[in-house]
Amino acid sequence: MTDRPPVCDYEGSDYQTAFWDAGDRQYEDRVEEIALRRLLPAAGGLLLELGAGAGRNTPRYGGFERIVLLDYSRTQLQQARQRLGDSARYLYVAADIYRLPFVPGLFDAATMIRTLHHMANAPLALQQVRQTLKPGAVFILEFANKQNLKAILRYAFRRQSWNPFSLEPIEFAALNFDFHPRAVRAWLAECGFEVQQTLTVSHFRMALLKRLLPLGLLVRMDSLAQWSGRWWQLTPSVFVRAQAKGGAASAPEGQFFRCPECGHFPLNNEEVDHLRCSSCGRRWRIRDGIYDFREAAE
Numbered sequence: 001m002t003d004r005p006p007v008c009d010y011e012g013s014d015y016q017t018a019f020w021d022a023g024d025r026q027y028e029d030r031v032e033e034i035a036l037r038r039l040l041p042a043a044g045g046l047l048l049e050l051g052a053g054a055g056r057n058t059p060r061y062g063g064f065e066r067i068v069l070l071d072y073s074r075t076q077l078q079q080a081r082q083r084l085g086d087s088a089r090y091l092y093v094a095a096d097i098y099r100l101p102f103v104p105g106l107f108d109a110a111t112m113i114r115t116l117h118h119m120a121n122a123p124l125a126l127q128q129v130r131q132t133l134k135p136g137a138v139f140i141l142e143f144a145n146k147q148n149l150k151a152i153l154r155y156a157f158r159r160q161s162w163n164p165f166s167l168e169p170i171e172f173a174a175l176n177f178d179f180h181p182r183a184v185r186a187w188l189a190e191c192g193f194e195v196q197q198t199l200t201v202s203h204f205r206m207a208l209l210k211r212l213l214p215l216g217l218l219v220r221m222d223s224l225a226q227w228s229g230r231w232w233q234l235t236p237s238v239f240v241r242a243q244a245k246g247g248a249a250s251a252p253e254g255q256f257f258r259c260p261e262c263g264h265f266p267l268n269n270e271e272v273d274h275l276r277c278s279s280c281g282r283r284w285r286i287r288d289g290i291y292d293f294r295e296a297a298e
């Protein structure tokens, strides 16, 4: 349907254990939890978690009836499945955000945390997310902010060549992007979202502070400072709650997956381990409890 921008692949990565479990990132994890609790509706129907990884945030969506964990990496999803188990509440889907395998207007809510960070074409990714949402659905987006205090200081003291105030994304490592908050707001508006709330997160992400101050104190300080996101955003991480406005209708009753290649639905589910598209003939594998829409089966 669309050309595919390059995708950042965490296949086989030890991201969860190396970065989160052993990486001394309790502070980041706890302040994210607070921001999420503040922005996400307390209850809801079907939630799409984009870039779910190994399911670190999934238990925080307890008020939702069903959660679709979507990630590009099958091995991350396998870790999530080991952690959360197989139940009617969770569905594991390996897919590319630029080619989402869901019928339009399906979800009541979506979250995308630490994921836009890897999108070479962020506006296109946001557009795809918008299409899968019902009118009125809530979308919680976290993005890495190029206009953060550290980048501003480094730029001022000529330790960094790129300008933190300009609107274009900065790719500081391959497929790792920081964005300007104003650019993200403009993209959201263009694809039919209304921003309702902005929180700034991880004000004190500095090794020295983490070493000197107790974790609980840092978390409480960040919790208070998050509200200032309404007026200015100078933190490395920004959370936004946006609402899908107008346009698209809700998905037809009973419809769920569509073919990511040609957009056709419904998919034929007569085979146990595949879904088949009757329009383009492609077959999409179901393996180890994971619906795999990355590439069509042979």
Ligand SMILES: [Zn+2]
Residues within 6 Å of the ligand: 259, 260, 261, 262, 263, 264, 277, 278, 279, 280, 281, 282
């Ligand atoms: Zn098809």
